[in-house]
Amino acid sequence: MTFDPLVIRKDFPIFDRKIRDGKRLVYLDSGATSQKPQVVIEAESDFYRNHNAAAHRGAHQLAEEATEAIEAARSKVATFLGGAVDEIVFTKHSTEALNLLAYSIGNSPVGNRFHLKPGDEIVISEMEHHANLIPWQQLAKRTGAVLKWFEVNKDGRLDLSNIEGVITARTKIVALTHQSNVLGTIIPLSGLVERAHDVGAVFILDACQSVPHMPVNVADLDIDFLVFSGHKAVGPTGVGVLWGRANLLAELPPFLFGGSMIESVTMTEATWAPAPRKFEPGVPNMAQIVGLGVALDYLTNIGMEKIHNHEIALTDYAISKLLEVEELRIIGPTDMKLRGGAVSFTLGAIHPHDLGQFLDNSGIAVRTGHHCAWPLTRKMGVAATTRASFYLYNAPEDIDALVEAVRDAQKYFA
Amino acid sequence: MTFDPLVIRKDFPIFDRKIRDGKRLVYLDSGATSQKPQVVIEAESDFYRNHNAAAHRGAHQLAEEATEAIEAARSKVATFLGGAVDEIVFTKHSTEALNLLAYSIGNSPVGNRFHLKPGDEIVISEMEHHANLIPWQQLAKRTGAVLKWFEVNKDGRLDLSNIEGVITARTKIVALTHQSNVLGTIIPLSGLVERAHDVGAVFILDACQSVPHMPVNVADLDIDFLVFSGHKAVGPTGVGVLWGRANLLAELPPFLFGGSMIESVTMTEATWAPAPRKFEPGVPNMAQIVGLGVALDYLTNIGMEKIHNHEIALTDYAISKLLEVEELRIIGPTDMKLRGGAVSFTLGAIHPHDLGQFLDNSGIAVRTGHHCAWPLTRKMGVAATTRASFYLYNAPEDIDALVEAVRDAQKYFA
């Protein structure tokens, strides 16, 4: 099957609508959230119409079917990531998954391998989304651990010149984003993971911007934990994934407490079910989990490798076209070997808000601002940027529309 | 408009399906999760098909529409509960909402009114669902606070004979369930709330089993926080609500950290946006929030008072019919003035699992077990019960089917 974004687009009902009085929707904001194919929308509806009941509770047929449905989705996620089924924990989004890790680590008693004491170190980078920055910053404050980070250099890559000085014998946690949601930079993982393991730290990967866009296999990467959000991977809103190595999930204390995560409960004591149940109290976001399973099937059927190649080609085209625009500056690497399909830029003195508004008026949806990575935009010396991010339903015509509108904006605000 | 469950049922597509090879679905498990009307299912789909984008981010039309959609839902929830719009925090379920409170309280520094020190007291009851028990039990362990509780007496009511001894000057938090999910007991709130406020404690209401079934107004009840789950109120899975008084939400530290909940961020420090944003990091469960808004509209159009009266009548009928069955024992009050529509019972020596399986075979969905309230079932002297729970789409014919099948089960297992 050849890869044709215009054919793929037909699977996504939202492209049938018009923007700002009749304009074609040019959706270049998939880095924030992706659009949903009809099969995913239908999967959620079908769950409600035919199988809705509280999974893992009740011995009736609907409850059995609901259980079967979410457990089947769990095994799809496991296969997609190359992990084991009991290593998949469903959350509401990657933000929750990262907070789960930070709080569970914070709950670890003395003697537990995750226990943090004053002076222990947590390593992140200046490139992190707030979701992979603030939870660690606050955990450090609560425990007395020290937050350290890799800096970002002028061309938007991690400064790894002093990797031994950043990840040290005191490091317990290394938590990094696979691909920057602002710069598009993909970090060189293998050396970092190796160094983390050499010093006995666990390696946590924020794969929000990579899992939806390229083949990611947790075993190949040799990481310890990974998070991503369903809504960025053509899945429903309200569902995210934490993957963790079985032996680590076994040792990690629980985060949220409630029904169905227990082994036994008295008024004063509780013991926990094995993972993943231990981390999933309450009636699950069942319809969303089912939808996510179908979303990953959809991506798999098209092929993650093909999707990735498509995005690389598109990004390459976008960067070359954008760079032809006077005063346009790409914030982040321009070498396709170092990056994925999120392209941030500035346009002379035109404020991104104004540019974004102008683009919107032409039917083009981009994101503007600091993209929830404020320390990074500050470091890059810009107050805000305009970001175009691509996915499987984007075509070169979308890039052409973007570049043309950027030029028009220049005239408008001149 | 007269209230007719058989007409209402037509709004819920799941009742078109058959159970166990052709039997009518008699759904008596709404206490675990409710079924969804077509309008709610359609609202989620419509969001994805027409308005999907990351709310509160991006200046494009879809993002505006998505923002507008979830904020409109927020104001519907506020109106439904009698609170203010900024007092509504969306979570994934009530379990998360209760954990949010417990963790945020645990994050409160010295000087904050929520700060807990060793010796401070947290009061719950033996009637709590695990979701309103374990978070407090674990918070007590983390902070050195003392967990106390109201006992439950033989007929399944709170023992309030020593209210002054349980809620004392040292009490900082009183967290109680409005209606027991096992016994159906509705607790007498006003005296408890008054006592909590007299000693300066905050009152948290677990309204999971009341908000979907009767008019609940936070101002009338004079409580401080309330939680409920959308999926039990004909809403989507994956969305819950925390309501809190504005001044208390303002003082409460945040729980989950990430994007869109901040005022400013550096690598080492962060400050927070005002509530509700402070408690809602990450791309929200948007389609589910929108669906919940439509669910509450649906309930409001029918009328919460009417729904409540219907359930009272149905429960009254059910209890009288069930009590005619030999060896059947109702666990919980039988006086309709003290209770709502969740009826737990035992049937001689027949184990609830076996009874539940038999009922399922007749198309009747009930729940069996300890219903995530293990200390309570232990206290009531039973290992497990069978629970039938009612909602607006249940009719007397469902009760008749239940009672007939219970009698058949007695013969089968005799």
Added chain:
Amino acid sequence: MQLDNLYQEVILDHYKHPQNKKLSATFDAQVHHVNPSCGDEIDLNLTIADGVVTNISWDGVGCSISQASVSILTELLVGKTVTEAYFIFDHFVALMQSKGTVAGDENVLEDAIALAGVSKYPARIKCALLGWMAFKDASVQAQAKSKLE
């Protein structure tokens, strides 16, 4: 009735007349297992002599499936070598997890074949396995103990 596939005569018999349901005074290992989703509990005592299961006794509360399953287990495994018992155990677990796709070998499982229908009711598999998991746990403990002696 469809339900009869689940509640076979043998099961209801064992449920009404459970075998070896009285904890022995002596044992090599004693375990307590719980099914957290329903609160069912079992205590099981096990004695192993020279690699042969010589005694299994139990007590507990639970549904007909869990009670019958452990009752059948005691009759089936006493007298078998630990190796034979593990072979039967594996066979039984595989049958339970088969979602009704395998029939099970009556020569291996004897009366326990009556539990085959359980595999079509996912929520009940844990009930059927409760006693078996307790046995497995106890056997590991008993063997560890005998190695120490």
Added chain:
Amino acid sequence: MQLDNLYQEVILDHYKHPQNKKLSATFDAQVHHVNPSCGDEIDLNLTIADGVVTNISWDGVGCSISQASVSILTELLVGKTVTEAYFIFDHFVALMQSKGTVAGDENVLEDAIALAGVSKYPARIKCALLGWMAFKDASVQAQAKSKLE
């Protein structure tokens, strides 16, 4: 073009030639406000003498809407009594939050009426209000200070 409703000539003029964009050396109150969703920032100095706004100066980074809005504000409010300034403030905020349902009174708002189109773009309302909120904050501080003196 539809966008012209938002980007009126007056706005683009003020954006390109912002008024009073140089922080004064003296002031009764100085505030720093931020729009957390985009990172735009403003510093604003305010002087109030005998109940009259005598000086407003500012500096900052932001989009055309936020820059024009504060520029217009400085021309509009200087010379007004605090009471008049608050009246205009309330009128402006109400216009911004109106979702395009009210027209705004040009006699009250003068050049600021040009921002009326913003109210139809919910994501931009905060931009238009950034400087106004800074002014309000500063005025409260300046008055509190003058009471103390």
